[in-house]
Amino acid sequence: MTDPSRAVLEIRDLTLRFPTYRGAVHAVNGASIRVNAGESVGIVGESGSAKSVTSLMAMRLLPEGGFEVMGGSVALCGRDILTASEKEMVKIRGRDVAMIFQEPLTALNPTRRIGQQMLEVIRLHRDLSAREARDLAIRLLGDMRIADPEQVLRRYPFELSGGMRQRVLIGLAFSCEPKLIVADEATTALDVTVQRQVLHLLRAKATLLGTAILFITHDLAVASQFCDRLYVMYAGAVVEEGPTAAVLGAPAHPYTQALLNALPERVAPGELLRSVAGSVPDLTVELSGCPFAPRCAQASAVCERRPALIPTGSDGHRAACWLAARVVQ
């Protein structure tokens, strides 16, 4: 049950800069993301949209000194993440917020058995004896519909298939019953049949425990199946947000529209696909005006002023486009 009054994650107007040799990269430009308790929220975008970076900030997983916060705030269950000490962050990570990465092979230590790794994480965050922790691990694996969990605990990661590894990681993510799970392209590397299984399990478990999920993906179809609400990011900014059905069914921002139009299923077989001209803007230059304007067919002089998110339609569907106000349901 989603609870709009309790925000599990609240990122407000976050602006991040990465100092590099060629000058600072303005990676995130005033992005605001909100995840309420029990919700599953998706962030979609292509490379360079900063979707991963923004969500990594929920756990402050970016390398110290590698980024500068130019503005905005990040609050996890009301606690300010940007000013928390590293010691506090270590306690928060895993317990209040957990993460599932794209590549299960590199997320698990290949030289240690699954059981050892799971127990280490569980006992780090929860005060359980070895016996109790082991029972919990078995239960978690069972929830993920893994057959013969005791056997799996004794195995090494390379002995499992990709789908099973990802299920182990998801089970582990739930071990401390966190308020929020961040899944960064968690099913991209999986086969479609396995992906369907994994998404189903993830959603079932999250619903059961009331865990919120922040789901990052470039695959609009997966987002449409899994997420209640959606944020569309481009060049480090949120360009559209709202209930998934509204955003994908009646996209108000030209970028979202272009993204949907470029899908092969939007065009008859054999016809030319509708690609978007141009390329992602150079982020070493500070953003001025609408980031999508250079590539937008409907751009005009007013686009030199960067639009804020304007409501279009009801129930929280907003788009950062001057044309959005005129879009009717």
Added chain:
Amino acid sequence: MTHSPLLVLDGVTVRFPVGMDWLGRPTAHVHALNGVDIAVETGEVLGVVGESGCGKSTLANVLTRLVKPTAGSLAWTAGARQRLQIVFQDPQSSLDPRLPVWRIITEPVFLRERRTVADLKRLAGDLAEQVGLRREQVRRYPHEFSGGQRQRIAIARALSAQPDVIVLDEPTSALDVSVQAQILNLLADLRRAGGLTYILISHNISVVRHFCDRIAVMYLGQIVELGPVADVLARPRHPYTRLLLDSVPAIGRPLDMGVPIVDTELPSNRRLPAGCFFRDRCPFVVDGCERPQSLAPFAGPTADNHLARCHRAVDLAEDIA
């Protein structure tokens, strides 16, 4: 479509030895391909889909002759020029980072003929323009290009050898959707202009639906369904194809729609199941499934060019949206 096969695979089987006992003899084998029969038609775009372990990568290796079949044969029809090239999936690792782009594009020519550097650079420039890059850019190095541009370089490289057939191994899987659209358009243009034949290996059904004429669905080293794309995707006859299509996410389609979500895993290809390979996971299993199934046409209007490896293909016929 007129019937003019270009390349015929007959019973292609590939087995890799795995693990050794103390005498050096293999203890087990990985059965990557288990009897692939297919005739690639001139000028068609043949899609090969399947999940991990289905053998599509091994198939690509067999087509490019990196791997020799343990049994069966790969034969070109008489008179064919036998030129086959490949475009790989990952634009990062498919181009040598320490060579300039002109050298990369003309590598197939460079390795076989003696040509001056100026000649090669000119050829590279021509090909670069054909794939939508600017001539001058061939002096640069791969890391200076984006993923989509690198795939264009890889396509130019494949073209430099003037192939008849190009194997496209997941050419757009590592690219953003908007870039994917550009690359697919480019490939379509090139095919029309050059009369090429494509074999597209992909796990992305919507790309296959849009781009291919025929589709071959692979499972555990066999083709389980083969036929015209529109037909197979609208009226899948093999239970695995149905499972696959139901699992493909589509906008607006809920997660639980379609075939029930099963918890079984792909069986190992070290020890092949007896009879139909899909038996353990098939919701329609009956007596008779324990016998090996053959890829055969079934009665129906599109019978002779839509084949399915299932003796129940006819009774299970059911249109999906």
Added chain:
Amino acid sequence: MAATVGPVAGGPTAASDWGFLFYRIRKSPLTVLGILMILTVLVFVAFAPWLATHDPNAINLKVRLAAPSGAHWFGTDEVGRDLYSRVVFGGRLSVGVGFFVVVIAGGVGAVVGCLSGIIGGRVDTVLMRIMDVVLSVPALVVIMALAAALGPSLFNAMLAMAIVRIPFYVRLARGQALVIREMPYVKGAIIFGASDWQVLRWHVSRNAMPPLIVQATLDLGGAILMASALSFIGLGAQQPTAEWGAMVSTGRNFILDQWWYSAFPGFAILFTATGFNLLGDGVRDLLDPRQKRR
């Protein structure tokens, strides 16, 4: 016709890649220090005839074992030769030896290792077992054996050192070759018709270089130390050659009263070896692929 696309926005050009390199070097003060130290040594090596104050072999019995002074900056040895000039000229030998050993060992090792990795099979097995044999014998024993067989001289010591280092490079190169040959661009080259030799020449050799370069830079310091050590025990440079290790060794006899005899050449060894080691560490960090892009 598909729309033409331009270069990726803000991508580095060939020229600015050097700028990027210097930027990264600047970030590591120790590497900068190492580079400065090496440059100092190289300047002395290159311009020895102009930077020395005396002929290093000129005997002058009137100033035997003189302490450092305005006339002889590092003092003199037991036959009155200016130590400063001997140290300066000795640098040529020591640095020369270092480069010789590393270039020979690295060059031979790289080719043998890469070929072994690419060809594989029985050739690979045989070559690796030969390397194992060389590795199993302690380096010093091999060198002493060769010196005994061929006669003690700096050249024989260099040769022996090079031979003993070859297996390390062979292993490194082979490991790299094994990884690189699985890369799609190599598979592509094979599909396009490349022979084993062409794969080595065009793809493996370039991409295998980084760890080999790192190893070579680190080895330079070690080779210089080793050459000095050999001369110290009498196996390398012989008298009256001005070589640092030999000078330190002769200086032992005078160390109580004429400390400068061993100290200055010893310091030269320390300075040069440290410089190369710092450089080697810096090179390894720079070539670390994880830090490659910005």
